[in-house]
Every structure is written in structure tokens, then in C-alpha cells.
Amino acid sequence: MTVASSAAETFRNAYGAEPTGLWAAPGRVNLIGEHTDYNDGFVLPFALPQHVVAAVAPADTPGWTVCSTFAPESVSFAATEPGGVEGWAGYVAGIVWALGDAGFTVPPARIAIASDVPLGSGLSSSAALESAVLTALVELGGMDLPVADRPALAQRAENVYVGAPTGILDQSASIRCVEGKALFLDCRSLEVEQIPFDLAAAGLAILIINSNAPHQHVDGEYGARRKSCEEAARILGVPALRDVTPADLDAALGKLDDDVMRRRVRHIVTEDQRVLDTVELLRAGRIREIGPLMTASHASMRDDFEITVGQVDVAVEAALAAGAYGARMTGGGFGGCVLALIDADRAAETTAAVERAYAERGFTAPTTWSATPGPGAARLS
Numbered sequence: 001m002t003v004a005s006s007a008a009e010t011f012r013n014a015y016g017a018e019p020t021g022l023w024a025a026p027g028r029v030n031l032i033g034e035h036t037d038y039n040d041g042f043v044l045p046f047a048l049p050q051h052v053v054a055a056v057a058p059a060d061t062p063g064w065t066v067c068s069t070f071a072p073e074s075v076s077f078a079a080t081e082p083g084g085v086e087g088w089a090g091y092v093a094g095i096v097w098a099l100g101d102a103g104f105t106v107p108p109a110r111i112a113i114a115s116d117v118p119l120g121s122g123l124s125s126s127a128a129l130e131s132a133v134l135t136a137l138v139e140l141g142g143m144d145l146p147v148a149d150r151p152a153l154a155q156r157a158e159n160v161y162v163g164a165p166t167g168i169l170d171q172s173a174s175i176r177c178v179e180g181k182a183l184f185l186d187c188r189s190l191e192v193e194q195i196p197f198d199l200a201a202a203g204l205a206i207l208i209i210n211s212n213a214p215h216q217h218v219d220g221e222y223g224a225r226r227k228s229c230e231e232a233a234r235i236l237g238v239p240a241l242r243d244v245t246p247a248d249l250d251a252a253l254g255k256l257d258d259d260v261m262r263r264r265v266r267h268i269v270t271e272d273q274r275v276l277d278t279v280e281l282l283r284a285g286r287i288r289e290i291g292p293l294m295t296a297s298h299a300s301m302r303d304d305f306e307i308t309v310g311q312v313d314v315a316v317e318a319a320l321a322a323g324a325y326g327a328r329m330t331g332g333g334f335g336g337c338v339l340a341l342i343d344a345d346r347a348a349e350t351t352a353a354v355e356r357a358y359a360e361r362g363f364t365a366p367t368t369w370s371a372t373p374g375p376g377a378a379r380l381s
Contacts, residue, residue, distance in 0.1 A: 003024075007054065014110075015057070020056060021056060021139075022381045023132050024132055024379075025129075026050065027174070028169075029330045030044065030331065035229075035305060035333075037168055039240050040241075041240075043169045046173070046177055046371075047375060048371055050118070052128040054136050059109050061108065063076060064077055064092070064093070065110050066092045068088065068112065071087075071089075079097065082097065097161050099138075104143045107141045113133075120335070121337050127158070127166075128174050131150075131174035154171040155167070165222065169187070175377045176192055178376065195283065200372065204344055205341075205342055206341060206372075207350055207369075208371050209340060209354055211337065212364045213364075228260070229268060232256060232261050242268075244268075249266065253265065263306075267304035267305040270300055277293055278293050297328045307334055308333060308334075315358075320340075322350045322353035324341060326341045327339065350368075354366055
């Protein structure tokens with residue numbers, strides 16, 4: 001059963017009726033540019049073929065009810081203030097709140113959710129959930145909310161309602177990505193450029209390795225990294241760390257007394273430059289050459305930003321030893337997935353190498369699949 005048919009069946013079983021439509025939004029991986037988004041920097045995600053699908057219909061009574069394939073009980077709520085609905089349904093309630101807070105009239109609705117985006121893997125299942133529900137409610141309500149403005153509203157739902165201090169990367173990828181392209185996003189201006197990323201034509205693949213290490217996105221470590229970056233920008237007298245260039249880096253580090261803060265700053269400044277360098281290579285069709293930038297990004301996340309864990313480090317090392325052109329963790333960190341840029345015919349060999357390395361260390365076996373850039377949020381039917 002497809003995720004779309006699962007959402008429709010869940011709706012019929014829960015509400016005894018047919019949904020008005022099905023709306024889907026994808027999970028994402030970030031090719032490069034980690035933790036740069038909330039520093040007004042640059043990111044380069046692409047959308048996955050895995051989606052969250054929302055089956056939705058208007059309700060005859062006030063309020064909203066949401067059910068899903070991954071939770072036993074439905075959740076009903078009226079318009080609530082931030083934090084009023086907790087757990088996975090809070091992401092849905094957050095979208096309703098953010099739309100209302102922006103001045104839109106949100107139609108009462110019944111919603112059923114299904115997903116094949118792996119949960120807790122750093123592939124942004126939460127942003128996909130927000131984006132699918134947002135796309136559905138905007139259409140059902142006939143709202144004049146341009147696509148370019150939707151990621152910021154979904155981000156506000158997550159930041160303010162749910163309480164997760166995320167940047168705008170995830171929602172932008174889920175809503176604005178295009179099939180066959182990577183999304184080059186300037187997180188200050190919110191300008192985007194669709195960058196060609198035709199892996200198959202180059203005989204390449206991106207192998208996603210789910211480390212299956214526990215992953216918590218809303219946690220103190222993520223918030224601590226953001227606070228450290230913001231404090232460093234304040235000390236340096238710049239609006240955000242994006243304003244520190246590689247040429248300025250040594251001087252900037254000399255103004256910081258704390259070694260941990262210096263390492264955080266070094267990651268952000270060098271990571272922004274790696275995004276820009278990756279984009280230039282992709283514009284020129286030189287996909288293989290981005291591999292060393294990916295690997296350098298991982299080393300920076302491991303050593304300077306300190307957001308990797310043993311499982312993802314081992315996956316990167318094993319993939320590189322098996323011949324990957326580059327490999328790096330993707331997502332907020334402390335678990336999640338690794339991306340490996342490989343020849344398309346070496347997926348099985350690379351997977352086997354990672355599995356052996358995991359088995360030698362007693363880690364839970366990883367899960368792998370190849371991914372190509374897919375489209376952003378849209379109505380399916």
C-alpha cells in the first residue's frame with residue numbers, strides 16, 4: 001500500500017467518509033550547509049521521494065481533528081495558544097495557530113496523516129508534516145499565501161508553537177524543492193536558485209545511510225549551538241555569523257576568549273563557504289568534485305561543532321574506505337543519517353562495508369537506500 005492510499009484509508013476508517021483531497025510534502029536531506037540556516041547563511045537541500053501525506057476534508061463543526069497511522073488515538077483541538085497541543089499533533093496545531101495568527105481564517109477540518117519518511121532520522125519528518133498540512137489548509141481555505149512565504153509561516157509554527165529553535169532550511173526544502181534539482185537557499189534574503197543535480201546522468205548516486213542511532217531534534221544540544229552562535233555574533237558586532245567571511249575568520253577568532261565558541265564560529269564560516277563552492281561545482285556539472293567538500297563538512301561538524309555520534313562517524317569512514325567520493329552527516333546532528341556520494345553501481349558494496357563496520361562495533365544495523373531529488377509539497381488528488 002502506498003503512503004497516499006494509507007492516508008486515504010486511515011481517513012475513511014476514522015471519519016466514515018472520503019477525504020476532499022490528498023496533499024503530500026517530502027522529507028529532505030541537506031547536501032551541505034549544516035546549522036548555517038539560523039546564522040543567516042546558505043544551505044543546499046534536496047527533497048526526498050519519501051513523503052508525509054495528509055488526507056483532509058472540511059468539518060461541519062468548529063475545530064480540528066487529526067489522526068495518523070503512527071499513533072493510536074486521534075487528537076481534537078480548538079484554536080490554541082503555543083504549547084496547547086503536545087506531541088506529534090502539536091505540529092498540526094502549530095500550523096493552524098500560525099495561519100490564524102497571520103490573519104487567515106482557517107477552515108475547520110478533519111485530517112488523517114500517513115508517512116514513509118523515517119521518524120527520528122534527521123530527514124525532517126516534522127517539517128514534512130507541517131508542510132503537507134499547510135498546503136492542504138491553504139487550498140481548502142482559499143488563502144492568498146504565496147508559496148515563497150509559506151516556509152517562514154511553517155517555521156514559525158515549529159519555533160513558537162512547538163518550541164523547537166530550528167532555522168528555515170527544512171520547511172523551505174519541503175515546500176520549494178524541484179525534481180532533479182538541489183535548492184540553493186540564502187537564509188537571509190530567502191532567495192532561491194534551483195541547481196541542476198542530475199546524478200543518474202553522471203553515473204552517480206547519493207546513498208543515504210540511516211545510522212539508526214537515537215535522534216532528538218528538539219533538545220538542549222541544538223539550542224545550545226544556536227545560542228553560542230548568536231552570542232558570538234553579538235561579541236563580534238555582526239548581525240549574524242554569515243557576515244564573517246573566510247578572510248575575516250582569523251581576526252574574528254582572535255576576538256573570542258572561549259575556545260568552544262571559536263570552534264562553533266569556525267564551523268559556520270567555513271561551512272557557508274563550502275556551500276558556495278559546492279554550488280559553483282554543480283553549476284559547472286562537476287558533481288564528483290563536491291565529494292571532498294562533503295567530507296570536509298563532516299570533519300567540521302565532528303571536530304568544531306561537535307554534533308556527530310559514533311555511528312555516523314563510522315558510517316562516513318566506512319563509506320569513504322569503500323570508495324565514496326565524499327560522505328557527511330546530514331541534519332541537526334546527534335544521530336540521524338549520512339550521505340555518501342558514490343558511483344551508482346557501488347551501492348551494494350558501500351552498504352556492505354558500512355554494515356560490516358557496524359557489526360564489528362556492536363551497533364544496530366544501518367538502513368540504506370539511494371535518493372534522487374524530488375518535488376516539493378503539492379496536491380496529489
